[in-house]
Amino acid sequence: MKKRTHFSKMKILLLLIFAPAILLAQETITGKVVVEGTGEGAPFMNIIEEGTNNGTSSDIDGTFSITVSTLPVNLRVSALGFSEKVVNVTTAGDITITVSESSESLEEVVVTGLATSVKRSNAANAVSSVSAEDLAGLTPPQTLDGALAGKFAGALITKSSGAPGGGIAVKLRGVTSINGNSQPLYIVDGVYVNNNSISAAGLNSVSGAASGGNPSSQDNPSNRIADINPDDIESVEILKGASAAAIYGARAAAGVIIITTKKGKQGKTKISFSQDFGFNTIIRLRGQRNFTEATAEGTGAGNGALFTAARNNGTLVDYEEEIYGEEGFISNTSINVSGGSENTQYYAGFSNNEEDGIVKNTGYNRKSIRLNMNHSFLEDRAKLSLSSNYIDSQSDRGYFNNDNTTTTIGQSATFTLPWTQLFPNELGIYPDNPDAASNPLQTRDLITNSEDINRFIVGATLDVKLYEAEKSNLKLALGGGVDYYELVTTTIFPKLLQFQKPGNGGINGVSALGTTENKDANYSAFLVHNYTTDSDLNFRTQGGVTKQTFYRNTVGNIATDLIGFETNLDQGANISVNQFRQEQEDQGFFVQEELNYQDKIIGTLGVRGDKSSNNGDANEIFYYPKASAAVNLHKFDFWKIPVVNQFKIRAAYGEAGNFAPNGALFTTYTNTLIDGVAGIIVPVSPLALGNPDISPERQKELEVGFDASFLDSRINLEFSYYNKTVDDLILRSNIEPSSGFTLEFSNAGNLENRGVEVSVNADVIEGDKFNWNSNLIFFTNESEITKLDVDAFNLGGFGAGLGTFRIEEGKSATQIVGNDANGNLVVLGDAAPDFQMTWSNNLSYKDFTLSFLWHWKQGGDNINLTNLLSDFGGTSPDFDDIDLDPAGVTPNGPFRVGAFGSGNATPFVEDASYLRLREVGLYYNLSSKIREKVFGKYVSNFKIGFSGNNLINIFDYNSYDPEVSNFGSNGLSTGVEVTPFPTSKRYLLHLAVDF
């Protein structure tokens, strides 16, 4: 997604070419540069006489004076953070130049090397950027990764949980790994930021979700990128595949998301305050089954009479409404102060985000403090940047997703019949639920499942110009950063719960405490050399070293059979502990040569070498090369198409790696206990046979495309095609279970992704009062397993009778297969969408701005088991409808149950297309006249508005939301639904004031 402001630049270019010769004379122009909207003076703006080296800058109040040789003249006014402006001055004397603040001007450069960046117009990749305005300006997002959805081409972003606080899967350009990491690498101000999802201790021991052998990523944890406050972000750049991300080498195969946070600007101290209030509500309720006495009787002998009695007394309960019907309160407060002198700039921000869930006792609270400093010294030859961030985030996640004990709130609710009374009596005592093992109201009200994170992210970079001459210079760039957090998960299932009572087979209360200490650090040192020949050919050479260390220590303590109502871990009869540790060290180097011939032809060659303690041989260096070229055809003299003012063709190739997942190298015993004596066994789950010879996956990507701008850049078109292959896929494939293992690790396949990304941006209407900018993005991706050295195998999902993913040579990597009515294994769908399309618009009329973002995902299937579960409970809303049975005889409920009984997965695979109004916002900026009347000079900006997320959702999918994932955010198998925490829509009111 990009909105570029080449408009004025192109004018300059044209002026440069066509401007007549300059006559000699002396004229003085004086005046003031003011900021649009506020009318305030703009300090330290650069004012340059077009086509010359003659220039000046405005003072702290925005006033300036420049002497020019002749009139008329074009003055070019620019500064970081403002849109560049060219004004034509015909007479000497006082003028006022109005400039507008812009975050877009920062998008002018994109990262192409570890220590360098280039102008976007020279980039050989379609690097997507998302500005602060696009990210959080429209409507405040809950989490950073969620805010990226629909904002750029090539991503499939799926919310795995509707619980406040995140749980989001980001997949860039299709499937990049089957069993390895498939989530992009996040880098914030140069710091490698951890994005783990760590399950709470003890949850799986209650839900038993993994007792059927499935992984316990079903515990609905959040992912740690959610800690980054979207409000602090200046811009986000997305390197989608190896052709752009090769510079990050061995960790970059799933793409890299580079985040730059806000920095202070030289000038007056600016204080911004904003406050949002709002609420969220469930996107869609599934509804209730319309019972009759006869159908009620069908759920169990005697139920017909109970139903009739309850109906007559008006005591039928809609448990879905009861549980998911809350309106969660939202409050976001943000205050930041920025400013600085010529040498030192700072940005300090504090924010507090609170959001309650649509289920009682769920919610999210994040407090974030940021301090960013820039300091220039040694006569501007050295620049030190520091960024520091402290985050305290807490979330109450509830108790949802798959289980094997029918105790989660979601599952037990689907089994609860509307005439069953579950409310507590006047003494606060909840009745046991006769329909399920848990009283969902009791569970909701009494359990605790919370995550509490304390996190520091600190980074620093130091750039020093070691040498500078007319034609060459040498720069040293040092960088380093640490991401440290402690995550505490608290899980309490008090003994009062129906399923904890010993009389019901319970274990008399569970209290679990999980503690994770995570410390990731990265360091780098680079030298960058620039040399320009007389013929304006620029060579830029860089080389340097990198090092990353990763450390994680997770300890889970679970106490059961609790004393009284105590929750301390020592207050239980049985205590178990588990620990998981991970340590890794990577080292690498990177060299790159960039050639730029007059901005006409830009070429790059580079290679990264990486070694890691996570490889079979820790000191084997893996090399990741890259090469790219871009040609700005419009810069050549032969370009004679005035309508097309920019035309660039580009091609980029690169390779990147992906490490073997933890444990792939080893076959590890797990501990056990019998009769008080410890023992060791080959693990039941995941029962994987390790392979010490495993090598990292290697991704190779070729991207080609063109960028074209029309009508003085009023219309911009960007087209890319890519072919991305992954060799040496690390597969955890099936092995004959008689070997003692069920899975083994091996490098055993290749896959390929092909896709097209198109984006069109247009300033449809540009006027004094009315402006309309529109942006359309279309993208599609197709994958194929091109080679498979092991037998085709199923993964994700719950087997062929319920629909499962299947890795099979020659087939899509995301195909969903299952048994049909005749018991044959057939393809039932594909999780990958046919295409996605987003349409964002920004309309402004006078002081009003209306923006909205539509997101259309066409195709892509889910495995939906929620209906089946509620069929078992007899509560499905469509239980008595007849539209699934091809013969038109059996109602849906019995049809699905029957299909389940005969192992027919057909009814469970559903189209998950959607069209949704992802974001909409309407804002009013108090005009400067009114503002000054009301607030005097103290307030420089005053904005109020209304916004919403997901307000309109159109889909056929037969549940809460097609965006869902029972198995969490990593891996292939997103899109499996088992009674999830439903997603919500949000309504917000805003107030923003700048002082």
Place this chain on the structure above:
Amino acid sequence: MKIIKIFLITVLSSVVLVSCEVEDGKDLNGPSTESISSDLSRGELRDAVFGILSDMRTRLGTQVDGQAVAGREYWRVASSDPRWTADLLTGTLDNNTFYTTNPYASRYATVKDVNLLLEGLANTTETFTAEEVAGIRGFANTIKAHELLMVLNQQFENGIRVDVADPQNLGPFLSYDDSLTAIFNLLADAATDLSNAGSDLPFSLPSGFSDVSFLEFNNALAARVEAYRGNYASVLTLLGNSFMNMSGDLSTGAYFTFSLDGADIANPLFFALNSTASNVRLAHPTFLNDAEAGDTRVSKVVLRDSPITVNNENNDQLVGTHDVFVFTSNTASVPIIRNEELILLAAEANHITDPTAAVAAIDVIRTAAGLGTYASTGLGTSPAELVTEILRQRRYSLYAEGGHRWIDLRRFGRLNSDLAGSIDRPGDAIFDRFPTPANENR
């Protein structure tokens, strides 16, 4: 171009810098299997032995439930996994789902534990005495035989792989008879080893084995295998060397023990009385209907406060009025083999050649169950009549503790005839084996 030189030197030096060593990654979260298989130390011996004994219990619930449902001892109801009342009653079994794959893989995982121990014993640099080596090997092969028998009990005439030491080069599937023979030979070799092991094994055993000597346990298992093979003379010899005691406590035997401590597991066959349809074992109505008047063993099931109804897609119902309550707490022990079964094996081994001895053994069981002698029923002592009686006593004596009924009816060819009256719903059927897991790639 001095600058270029400096620059190149820096680039080169950075490459040199990278060439400093990175330490190889270690598995921080547990010992690698190689630590045992490459060289078994005395310290690791106990870890391996207790690991093996603990692992024998993995998915025991799934295995016993599968066989008990197949033999119509009870219905297993789990609302979040209705395949228990679908596939396992209709007999349309999936070769790639939990009831097939989990017990199979878990038993072979224990076999793997055993093979790693045996490999470590062969490679050991520890100074184990010959007696100790014999003891370890005898123990390991006894357990391996038991685990293979558990797999074979489900696989029946599909046969099983016995040689599975090398994951990349697995042995062939043997026929049912050859598999039984291989299992018996393992036990026989183990018995020889155990008899050469001196007075004490070089490791302790959990309390579940405190009633019996390990060699007696081995002989008891071997007697069971020989009975399955129909080698009745051999059964009698083996029983004589086992812990069988006609006048002793019927519950004497070897047991799996459970606890709620740390990494230990709870008894998977226990559910509280009056559990909901979420997870419950409901006695098959025939258990009470077929019981002889006065049989105290009917107390193994308990009347529920309210019955549970399970509907299938055709609205055919299972109505369960009684909970299975053989194991009365989540730490109750589960028998591996006990005196009651041995006495009935003695009855079986004698039923053709020595009906009087057979009846005497039957009467031990009948008396313990509060019933009159076999003679008092007026039934005859022909082999066919005695088999009927022995199967009946085995059904009630071993109810819900190992899925015995299904195996017993199968080996006498009476699955279909005896269970004909236990078919609950149209479309339900009896099956005689679980499918071989799909991933075995037969």
